[in-house]
Amino acid sequence: MMSYVTRLRPQLIFKSQFARKLGNAPELSKVLNNAVKLTNRGIEVDGNEFLHVETRNMCKCEACYGRFSHQRTGLPYRGITFSDVKVSDVGKTSDNYVSLKWSDGHEGVIARNKRGNFGPDPINSRVEKWFDLTCRRNSAQKFWSTPDEDVTKCWDYSWVVENQENTIEFLTHYMKYGIGFLVDIPRHLGMMEIVEEGLKIRPVRRTCFSTVDLVRFKPNPDNLGYGSGKLPAHTDLPFFNQAPHVQFFHLVENTVSGGESFWVDTFPILQELSEKRPDLFEVLKTVPMVWRYSPPGTGIYQLSRQCVVKMQGDEIWQTVDNPQSMDPDTFARTTSLEDRERWWEAYSYYRGMVEEQSRLFYRRLNGGEFVITDNFRVFHARKDFFKTGEEEERIVSTAYMDWNLLASRVLSTEKGDSAFLEVREY
Amino acid sequence: MMSIRPIQQIRIQSKFLTLPNLFTGGIQGNKEGCQIKVRSYSNSAGTTKTAHITETGINVDGRDLLHVETRNMCRCEKCFGKFAHQIQNLPPVGNAFPGIKVEEIGKLSEHYVSLKWSDGHEGLIARTIRGDFGPGKIESRVRDWVDLARRKNSDQEFWRTPNEEVKKFWDYSWVVSSVDNTREFLVHYMKYGIALMNGVPAGLKMEDIIFEGLKMSPLWASCYDLVDYVRFKPDPKNLGYGSGQLPLHLDLPYYYAPPHVEFFYCIENTVKGGDSFWVDSFAAITKMTEERPDLVEILKTVPMTYRYTPPGSGVFQLTHHPLIRTVEGDLWRTVESRWSMDTAQFARDRDLETRKKWWEAYLYYRNLIEDPSCWFMKKLEGGEIVMTDNWRVYHARKEFEMTAEGQERIVSTAYMDWNSMANRLLSPEKGDFIFLEVDQH
Numbered sequence: 001m002m003s004y005v006t007r008l009r010p011q012l013i014f015k016s017q018f019a020r021k022l023g024n025a026p027e028l029s030k031v032l033n034n035a036v037k038l039t040n041r042g043i044e045v046d047g048n049e050f051l052h053v054e055t056r057n058m059c060k061c062e063a064c065y066g067r068f069s070h071q072r073t074g075l076p077y078r079g080i081t082f083s084d085v086k087v088s089d090v091g092k093t094s095d096n097y098v099s100l101k102w103s104d105g106h107e108g109v110i111a112r113n114k115r116g117n118f119g120p121d122p123i124n125s126r127v128e129k130w131f132d133l134t135c136r137r138n139s140a141q142k143f144w145s146t147p148d149e150d151v152t153k154c155w156d157y158s159w160v161v162e163n164q165e166n167t168i169e170f171l172t173h174y175m176k177y178g179i180g181f182l183v184d185i186p187r188h189l190g191m192m193e194i195v196e197e198g199l200k201i202r203p204v205r206r207t208c209f210s211t212v213d214l215v216r217f218k219p220n221p222d223n224l225g226y227g228s229g230k231l232p233a234h235t236d237l238p239f240f241n242q243a244p245h246v247q248f249f250h251l252v253e254n255t256v257s258g259g260e261s262f263w264v265d266t267f268p269i270l271q272e273l274s275e276k277r278p279d280l281f282e283v284l285k286t287v288p289m290v291w292r293y294s295p296p297g298t299g300i301y302q303l304s305r306q307c308v309v310k311m312q313g314d315e316i317w318q319t320v321d322n323p324q325s326m327d328p329d330t331f332a333r334t335t336s337l338e339d340r341e342r343w344w345e346a347y348s349y350y351r352g353m354v355e356e357q358s359r360l361f362y363r364r365l366n367g368g369e370f371v372i373t374d375n376f377r378v379f380h381a382r383k384d385f386f387k388t389g390e391e392e393e394r395i396v397s398t399a400y401m402d403w404n405l406l407a408s409r410v411l412s413t414e415k416g417d418s419a420f421l422e423v424r425e426y
Numbered sequence: 427m428m429s430i431r432p433i434q435q436i437r438i439q440s441k442f443l444t445l446p447n448l449f450t451g452g453i454q455g456n457k458e459g460c461q462i463k464v465r466s467y468s469n470s471a472g473t474t475k476t477a478h479i480t481e482t483g484i485n486v487d488g489r490d491l492l493h494v495e496t497r498n499m500c501r502c503e504k505c506f507g508k509f510a511h512q513i514q515n516l517p518p519v520g521n522a523f524p525g526i527k528v529e530e531i532g533k534l535s536e537h538y539v540s541l542k543w544s545d546g547h548e549g550l551i552a553r554t555i556r557g558d559f560g561p562g563k564i565e566s567r568v569r570d571w572v573d574l575a576r577r578k579n580s581d582q583e584f585w586r587t588p589n590e591e592v593k594k595f596w597d598y599s600w601v602v603s604s605v606d607n608t609r610e611f612l613v614h615y616m617k618y619g620i621a622l623m624n625g626v627p628a629g630l631k632m633e634d635i636i637f638e639g640l641k642m643s644p645l646w647a648s649c650y651d652l653v654d655y656v657r658f659k660p661d662p663k664n665l666g667y668g669s670g671q672l673p674l675h676l677d678l679p680y681y682y683a684p685p686h687v688e689f690f691y692c693i694e695n696t697v698k699g700g701d702s703f704w705v706d707s708f709a710a711i712t713k714m715t716e717e718r719p720d721l722v723e724i725l726k727t728v729p730m731t732y733r734y735t736p737p738g739s740g741v742f743q744l745t746h747h748p749l750i751r752t753v754e755g756d757l758w759r760t761v762e763s764r765w766s767m768d769t770a771q772f773a774r775d776r777d778l779e780t781r782k783k784w785w786e787a788y789l790y791y792r793n794l795i796e797d798p799s800c801w802f803m804k805k806l807e808g809g810e811i812v813m814t815d816n817w818r819v820y821h822a823r824k825e826f827e828m829t830a831e832g833q834e835r836i837v838s839t840a841y842m843d844w845n846s847m848a849n850r851l852l853s854p855e856k857g858d859f860i861f862l863e864v865d866q867h
Contacts (some may be wrong), residue, residue, distance in 0.1 A: 035613050041782070049778050053785050057769040068661045070735045072765035076823065081764075083789045110770070113603075117770045119737065135746055153599045179602070203651070206644035208846065220509045220742060227507075229514060231523045240845045242579075242683040288754055290576075294511050296560070299856030302845045305576045305753065312746070323521050324512040327552075328498045329558040330572065339491050341482065344494045348524035364507045382542075383518075404681050404743045415740030 036098050045098055045112055050324045051398030053347075055100060060116070060423055061108035067420060087176075097426045119419040126168075126411050133175050134407035138315045143268035147361035151265075154183040157370070161198040168410050171199075171208050175410070177273040178265055178374035185368045191250050191397045194370060201409045205244050205400045207237060207301050208216040208293070214252075215396040217387075222295035224324050228386060228394075233264050233354055233379035234322040236400075239289040241303040243320060247375040250367040252395040259385030259394050261364040261371075263378050266319040269353045270309055280346035282407060284309040290334065291320070292327040303327070305334075308347065318376035321354075331337050354379065375400070437539040465531045465539075477531050477553075482528050484528050486539055486553055496541060497523040501557070502549035508861060538867040550780040550867055560860035567852050573712055574616050575848040583617045584709040590803035591618060592637055592706075597624045598811070602639040610826075612851050619815035620704055620802075626809045632691050632838045635811060642850045646685045647842040648678060649734070649741050656837040658828075663736040669697075669827060674705055674795055674820040675763040677841075679732040680743040684761055685841030688816040692806035693836040700826030701837050703803040707760040708818050710794040711750060721787035725749040728784045731768040731775060732761075744768070746775070749791070795820060798822070806837075816841070 037044050042051040046229040048057070057072070059065065066073045082104065093100030096116035097109040115124040132140035144151050153173070160170040160182060174180030184193060191212045196402045204211050209223075221227045237243045249261075274281040288305040310318040332340060353359075360381075365371070373380055385394055413419055466476040478485055483492040491499070498513065500506065507514045523545065530541030537552045537557030537862055544837055552558035574581040585592050591614070601611045601623060615621035625634060632653045637643050645652045650664075662668045678684045690702075715722045729746040742854075747761040773781060786802040794800075806812070826835055 041778075048773070050773055051778070051782060051785060053745070053789075054769050054773055054781065057767070058533065058773070066662070066665060069663050069665055070733070070737065070738060070765070071665050073665060073668075073670065075671075076765055077671060077673050077824075078798075081785075081792055083785075083787050117768075120736065123735075123742070125827045128497075131744070134744060202801055203649075206647060208644075208849070209546075210644075221507070222509050224507060224510050224512050224514055227510075227514075230516075230518060232516045232518060242843065245683065262717035286754075292511075294559070294853070295509060296511060296861050297857055297859035298511075299563075299849075299853050299858075301849050301853030303572065303575055303852065304845060305847065307753070313727065313748075323498075323516050326498065326513060326515060328495045332489070332491055332495055332499070333555075334573075334576075337482075337492070340495065341492060344492055346523075348494065348522045351522045352524065355521070381518075402683055403682055404745060407744070408742045411744065412735075412740050412742030413738075416738055417740075418738035 002266050019128040020169070020262055035093050038090060040088060043090065043098075043100070045110075050110075052086040052102075053081065053309060055085055055087055055110055056085045056094060056102050056104070056106070058110040059100075059106070059108035060421055062095070062423065064106075064108055065421070065423075070421075089358040089421050092426075094426050096422060109422075109426060116421070119421050123411070123413060123419045127254070130172060130410050133172060134302065134410060136175075136317065138267070138313075140176070141178070141267070143271065144177060144265045145268045145272075146358055147263075150365070151177050151179060151361060152181070154369075157185045157194075157198070158184045159198075163198075164414065165281065167199055171406060171410050174372050174374070178267070178378040179263055180372045181363075182372075182410045183368065185250070185370055189369055191248060195248055195251065195401070199409070201406050203401075203405070204248075207240070207244065207400060207401060208302065209398070210313070212399045215398060216393060221292075222298050223425070228259075228384055230321055230384040231382045233262070233360075233381040234324065235320055235375050235379060236322070237293075237375075238306065238320045238322045238325055239304050241304045241306065245319075245334055245374070245376055245403040246401040247373045247380075248397075248399045248401070249365075249371040249373065249380070250397040251367055251369045252397055253367045253373075253393050254395075255367075255389075255392045256385040256387050256394045257392075258383050260362050260364045260383045262360045262381050262383075263373065264354055264359045264361070264381075265378050266321075266354065267316050267377050269350065269359070270316050270319065273353065277346075277349060280342075280349050281309070283339075283342045283346040284350060285311060287335065287339050289343070289347075290327040290330040291322065291325050292330065293325055303330070310352070310377055319379075323351075376403075428785040429858075437470060450467055450793045465534050466498045477534055479528055479531060484531060484539075484541070486551075490654055493527045493543075494525075496528055496544050496551055496578070497526045497545070497547070499551040500547070500549035500550055501538070501862055503864065505547075505549055506862070511862075522609055533867070535867045537863060540743045540867070550864060552862075555823040557862070560862055562860065564852075564860050571613065571851055574613065574850060577616075577753075577756065577758065577844070579708070581617065582619070582708070583609055585618060585713060586709040586713065587800055588704075592620060592802055593622075593804075595622050595647040595652045596625045598635075598639070602641075605641075608640055609851050612769045612847065614846070615813050615815070616848070616851075619706055619708070619819040622804075622810065623812075624807075624810045626691070626811055630807065632689060632840050635691065636689060636840065636842070640850065642842065642847055644846060646841075646843055648681070648685065648841060650839070653838055653840045656707060656839060657834065663739055664734075667780075669700075669825060671825040672823040674703075675765070676707075676761060676820055677763070677816050678734075679761045679763045680734040680745050681765055682745050682747075684747075684759075684816060686815070686844040687842040687847045688814045689765045689811065689838075689842070690806075690814065690820075690821070691838040691840075692808055694837055695836075696808075696833045697826040697835045698829045698833075699824050700806040701824045702812070703801045703822050703824075704814065704820075705795055705800050705802070705810075705820045706818065707762075707820055708757045708794065710761070710791065711757055714791055714794055718787075718790060721783075721790050722750065724783050724787040725791060725858070726752060728776065728780055730762075730784075732763065733745055733768040733771070734766055741765045741865075744771075749788070755817075760820075761817075817844075 089101035530542040751759040
């Protein structure tokens with residue numbers, strides 16, 4: 001058995017008699033040789049090659065990696081990347097870790113796998129399963145050119161909030177399709193109760209519309225959302241340099257005539273555009289429009305410049321588009337005629353695709369229904385509505401959240417349930 | 427050579443011009459003999475401005491506008507909500523108005539031009555910033571600050587070494603004493619990416635300073651809540667709560683939308699050490715672009731993985747970001763934090779060759795950042811507050827220690843969206859209604 005001291009300080013593994021005996025054991029020598037070896041550029045572990053510099057930055061010993069914070073600790077002000085450090089020796093190998101010694105004298109461990117890097121189950125298996133989806137990789141998402149049963153599926157609220165596994169199932173559905181519907185929400189529940197207590201995700205992001213906005217008709221509205229007119233397909237809040245990512249839309253009451261909601265997934269459109277007209281796609285990626293929200297008397301004056309399409313490498317990352325908040329005048333003042341000509345050609349072409357009826361998913365939402373949309377991807381819209389009786393109302397409650405907070409709910413254990421790295425057991 | 431017939435006063439009979447006007451018109455001919463209908467307007471100063479239809483749209487005061495964009499620029503009250511200042515009544519299909527053309531130019535006034543389009547709509551567009559945004563202070567603020575508010579590099583001041591402007595302290599009471607002073611302070615902040623205030627009255631909390639003093643809101647809530655109090659605790663769930671040194675970094679890279687404006691309020695700092703320091707990454711990247719544009723390209727295209735996953739906290743955040751992001755060729759945002767980097771995951775996500783180039787680029791960049799001659803260093807004292815541009819200016823801390831009982835280092839931090847801050851610069855006060863002057867056209 002390893003001594004208590006050795007267990008706490010993995011770097012002593014190189015000095016412990018036990019470890020040396022392990023290293024000399026014929027079966028383990030073979031394992032060590034096959035699993036890990038030194039190369040010219042670094043080391044190879046299980047067939048994966050790591051550079052010297054990255055191994056030193058991957059050290060998970062408790063001198064380098066805070067046990068309680070899971071952050072790199074003890075970094076100097078300068079030379080924090082350990083650029084000239086090389087692996088000088090490979091020590092013990094376990095299921096999840098490899099001991100290394102570096103030329104700066106440090107002895108530590110690196111993780112061999114996700115479990116070693118993130119901790120044991122359930123974290124480990126959730127990360128294995130959902131990592132790509134939570135990082136919004138297109139390969140893990142499900143684009144929909146026409147709404148299918150998965151897109152239109154309604155989830156029972158009570159079932160979703162019953163336990164974490166159900167919530168995760170619902171949230172990963174949302175992350176795949178960019179939209180998720182909840183129904184049969186108890187009428188007494190408001191937005192914060194649904195999101196923070198039911199789904200257990202927080203905090204909600206505050207905007208110029210407060211934390212939770214109650215959208216109901218008012219005359220002379222300082223935002224078109226508070227009117228009764230139709231709203232074409234759009235994403236919300238493009239006048240923020242960072243538009244909010246997750247949108248919650250709770251239909252509190254809907255007894256008016258009209259007012260159907262509809263949604264469209266822009267990502268397959270952009271994918272098609274990039275294939276059919278890459279020249280126009282390039283324009284939407286590189287020429288930013290100006291967006292603005294400046295209702296008189298409100299003290300609000302927000303202006304941003306962003307491209308309609310944002311990429312993360314080769315991945316489609318975000319669409320920003322809101323025809324009612326476009327500022328073509330400032331765009332015309334700040335952008336060359338040539339760029340504008342190209343932009344309007346690209347935008348009109350792309351917008352024509354967005355408006356194809358076959359792509360749209362219509363639904364008249366009823367009281368007690370709730371939609372989460374990916375405001376970076378799925379447009380929403382509304383037909384106009386009108387009251388035929390005095391008591392009729394259309395009341396909607398809206399709120400926003402950062403993606404990572406929602407993804408945290410998918411990946412994380414419950415608060416208080418610690419999942420430390422297993423470095424001490426190594 | 428253009429020939430112009432004599433310009434006469436013309437009373438326009440067109441049905442969509444209902445007011446008598448100072449509108450004059452004439453016909454211009456070019457050397458090919460084509461006739462271009464020119465509308466012109468003369469103001470009391472005798473300045474004549476013109477508008478005419480061109481092949482691609484119209485030309486107003488020498489400025490070319492496309493047909494399609496004029497239709498989207500209509501400021502009549504049917505198209506542009508008086509109270510919302512948003513484009514309204516868009517058709518469900520064709521709401522970018524493709525294929526539309528201007529058919530006729532009507533009346534010109536000082537700030538507007540009447541137009542008639544091929545879809546039958548008759549309306550007007552703004553000729554001037556005032557026409558588009560409204561009169562008075564809005565117009566001049568937009569004119570002066572629109573590029574700074576949009577983070578154009580041309581309006582920012584990069585600093586490779588800290589100069590007097592960067593290190594300048596602003597008196598809190600002066601800053602908050604009037605909206606113009608506050609704006610002057612914010613403009614300074616937006617230019618340099620950092621601004622410091624001192625003389626904050628004891629007892630004021632962060633919320634008081636921001637909401638009541640600077641009159642900006644809302645704050646951006648993170649996993650650290652709206653306002654975080656950072657003071658030493660053992661076994662910290664975040665290194666910020668420790669006493670060790672924190673090398674240069676930007677906050678919260680484990681959000682896909684890292685917060686933009688950071689407020690750092692030193693409430694008490696009686697410990698030994700704990701000096702803060704800052705550096706402008708945009709200046710470093712500019713230098714790197716001159717020296718090694720190939721490496722800058724890598725930092726713009728290859729994302730690193732970041733994570734924040736303290737055990738037992740219920741927080742598990744993972745992201746990936748390229749270090750540098752640009753917009754229209756402008757440096758837009760830097761994202762980086764050494765201790766939140768997940769090198770192991772990065773190594774799993776990228777091939778070896780890409781990673782090799784990335785590390786080369788990163789080390790080069792990091793050397794520029796870590797040059798002490800580029801640092802602005804200061805031990806903050808109680809009552810001092812720093813605003814930094816968390817997309818641009820790195821911050822760091824030297825280690826500190828408590829050498830006597832009662833010593834403390836207590837800092838309060840908060841974040842805000844850029845646009846909420848820029849709002850304070852551009853906007854009139856709440857309740858101060860500034861409508862467009864379309865009724866006066």
